[in-house]
Amino acid sequence: MDFSLLGPIAVTSGSGELSLGPAKRRSVLALLLLQPNTTVPLEQLIDSLWEDEPPEHARTVVQGHVSRLRATLAEGGADAYGIELATHGSAYLLRLPEELIDAHRFGELVALARPEEAPADAVPLLREALGLWRGPALTGTVTSPPFAAAAHALEERRLTAVEALGRAHGTLGEHEQAAAILYSAAVNHPLREGLIAGLMGALFRTGRQSDALEWFHRTRRLLNEELGVDPGERLRDAYEEILRAEAADRREAGSAARGTQQRSTGGTTGAAAGEERVPAQGGPAGSGARGRTPSAPRLLPRPPARFLGRQDQLAALTDALTDRSTGESPLAVVAGPAGVGKTACAVQWAHQYAGAFPDGQLFADLRGFGEGDEAAPAEILRDFLLALGTPPERVPTSAQAASALFRSLVADRRLLVVLDNARSSAQVRPLLPGGLSCATVVTSRSRLDGLVATDCARPVSLQALGHAEGAALLGAMLGAERVAEDPAAAQELVALCDGLPLALRAAAAQLMARPRWRLARLAAALRDEQRRLALLSAEDTGIAAALRMSVARLSADDARLLSALATSADGHLNASVAAALAGYDPERTQDGLDRLADMHLVDEEATDVYTISALTQLFARDEKDHSGDTDGGAGRGGTG
Template sequence: MDFSLLGPISVATGSGELALGPAKRRSVLALLLLQPNTTVPLEQLIDSLWEDEPPEHARTVVQGHVSRLRATLAGGGAEAYGIELATHGSAYLLRLPEELIDAHRFGELVALARPEAAPRDAVPLLREALGLWRGPALTGTVTSPPFAAAAHALEEQRLTATEALARAHGALGEHEQAAAILYTAAVNNPLREGMVADLMRALFRTGRQSDAMEWFHRTRRLLDEDLGVGPGARLKQAYEEILRAEEAGNAVAAAATPAADGPAGAAPRAARSGAEVPDRPVDPRVPAQAGSATGGHSGTPARTNGPPPVPHLLPRPPARFLGREQQLATLTTVPQSALPGESPLAVVTGPAGVGKTACAVQWAHTYAGAFPDGQLFADLRGFNEGAAAEPVEILRDFLLALGTPPERVPTSAQSASALFRSLVAGRRLLVVLDNAESSAQVRPLLPGGPHCATVVTSRSRLDGLVATDCARPVALQALGADEGVALLGAMLGAERVADDPDAARELVALCDGLPLALRAAAAQLTARPRWRLARLAAALRDERRRLALLSAEDTGVAAALRMSVARLSADDARLLSALAASADGHLNASVAAALAGSDPQRIQDGLDRLTEMHLVDEESTDVYTISTLTQLFARDEGPADGRGER
């Protein structure tokens, strides 16, 4: 299944194109494809579909179009491709592998091309990219400002790729091809001065000096008549370079004399063919790879004489790390079990405070030697205060760590992602992506090389990565009684725990076996060396004080749970608050529906989402548990922390 934005909006399958219906329905699909794997609010769809004041029934119209699109995609076999058009409250999300969108493939091909550094490879890449265009972008959508702006942005990318293709031909000495490519584009974009400047240079290098000069004067007249301005610096620079080259060529021709053993009238080759015009004035202070002829960049790092840098970005190993032997062993098997050509990927998941980051970092330090080309680490801030990290922000840090000069780092996530994959394709590299919010946030950050491994941690299961990228789930559960007591012993000293073993086991139970809670309890006892463990256990029995006691400055169970609940919709946050009223934390869909005052089918969907976020655990079919600490938090905080009500 292929989605097209670079021309008429269409969806192609093995049996033909799907019937998408009227312009507004195509426009809904186009807007979702322009923001794949991202929730698009209903209000944004309405604002984009109606240029004037939308009708009163606009919401119903959009909902109808979404419903028909969902049915059309399902009829075309979307599920087999990992495609889902989902509803999230008053927003919609089109989940799909972005490689199915022609605009995404176009961006990746352009980003991989290096017209100056590797022109012979760049030509087929750029030709393939431009071959994806089937007409003006977003043809068939409504004529509103948002779609006009999006179409203009895509067209700008096409022109940039056209200029890059011409530069690649020029670097190969194929100036006729460069001139032919630029001629048609310049005719259609006569005021694009950089393109005209490149065309002038290409024409001059083919011996068509008069045509090059005519383009300058033609563009100068258009600028004056249409905009009331004169030529810009790049256009004047090309004009002056050609004039200087002509004068130099004439001077050489006038001074030339026939060679003693050559034919009469023979002139030096430079005088016969015309002096070569450089892409920019030669400045000994500027490195040869500092930029391109059009003032842009290809997104590739400058060449250096030394070996590429080897980044070591892992945080310090976790202190007093114990247990998790099974999960560490599973992580070790992931690179070994990957099929040929695959880039191994593991997803460490579990509830807040269970120690996902510690487990991933511990494994990364243990096996860092298996990745001699470096280890990258990034906190994606998926469950922190504020907004999650944008992929382009993380990619910039990665590219800089890999030696890419700052001015060569692409500004778009697609290009930066393509360059990242290109740089690490042949390296043995480990990437640790901590605290991910969603699969869509992670995908641009995944390396593509078969010798690169990635470990992702998240409170969400990230089923999308499992479906589309064959990620290996590694689930972390709360510690058992013996493991929890061992952690307390490592933090407090074995003798102190041995003096009060029953209280130690009670502390583990009161902390729900969460390493974060146990470490916070250990911090309380470390600060009070005269306290016996039984005294803290007695204090924690008071449910009104328990969450407050299991906090230490900027860390604690309540803070961690707050970040999880903040990512819920308002409906799911209310459901969690209702589940907190369960007497023993064990329930099924019918009990949950009774507590929430809703029908079981709707509650089932909410339970599934809470389970995916590890706020509820599904022990078996229709048997759910909610931990005591989560119940206490939900009772204290109430339902208003959901994203929908903030």
């Protein structure tokens, strides 16, 4: 089992990466991993999780996250690794072998490296240490000062290792490699004087004196403009070393020229004797590379497993996102009902076309229809800016300033931005790049007509799978032979799952756990409407959970309307029937139907012809039965 702090917070066991849940739960784990085998008081966790005044129920929230983490670790086989998440009074202790934490392994490798004394051994050690980094440290935690400080401290350790690797290469005489390594870090950290000094020395020793001097003057201007200070001793020493060496070179060149002229002309000194040499250009900081960007971020999730079909939608995304004829930054919105596979479609396309965006691919879950509050634009922008190499202390705190900096950084880059699970157009707009070579794909359960109107977004609609596609998905999950044994049952399963990939995958999970079951047996169980939603769930994944997030975002009026529509006998109705069921006037009903259609909780098949899917009906009826009234999900806000 491996614990990752040097990038996105993650835990990986033999069966793959564990699902850690929302940002606060990841943050609890991160804080425990930053202090392994040490008791962490509950109050410290609360202070770290909430930047402002914590809510009254903060203790209960933290306790709940710890409980879920304990269960998740147990499911991943933590006992076999000697891992225990224990409670000690009002404190918690994560007991584990520290070598399971990537930050600990990083520190040990760096400590073993001796760049000056044993450079040949130091190079592979430092490269292995730096290879543990998968992005900005503590990605996915809350944006509170304690986590910002911890991430900054880890980043300082990384930069120290980069500088050490540069010195090791330099000691071995491998100045080209040293310059290449130090260049990217210097671009991302232009005020780090030790880093710039090391780069200047490496460039000078490869014959790029003018590039080395340019780095000095650029850094001196930045220090003066941003901090009001002059270069420090290390930077001045590197600069003066280059000047002294150049002066010595000129003297040697002059002496050689005078000797040649004296031999050829009897002692006359040539006018060109004092001319300066023109140093070679190029390399990491040469004129041919000054437009290079830092190392490109690759933040896409792993490609979706067993992805099938959707060729028309993938082609529509290609048309929308590779069209450069409009003179605008391409933008597409993938919209559809809960569980239809919007994220999978967007991520599949992003992986297929990643090569068209060599300057990076950014990904963010906006949590528009997830547990808790939706992601604030400032939070997402901070993650993007850090991934693009902006030092944490230079990330603006206001969303407006961060958005402006983001657009400036990516203006000339070929970058793909994937914004998943958006709730509204307003949430998306600050996150849009402006560069003509950038492209953005947004997924949402809402149509996001605002983005279509103001930003010319191209809508790409995702509908439920047909019988053939749904059966193919079952075959990909279960094996074609098992589905071929009973094609009629496979078609019935597709129908009972409303053709939703999420529901079909949950059904397949049920059958994979029961290898002796035939498809017909599960179909028979799903015919029981009282059990269907429960059977179409797999741990924290399922159609009921997905629908709950959608309904939780509805107003009280719209939630009551949805509950009323669920009583329809066959799920087909018009505005008049809907008004009669809900007891609303026609105008109020029509407005509600439009909002429910926008959220894909009902479908408008034709003018004044609406349908509500069987699974949505079952969920709405179940919610009404449990609440005892017709308020639906309105009173629960966004807690999901």
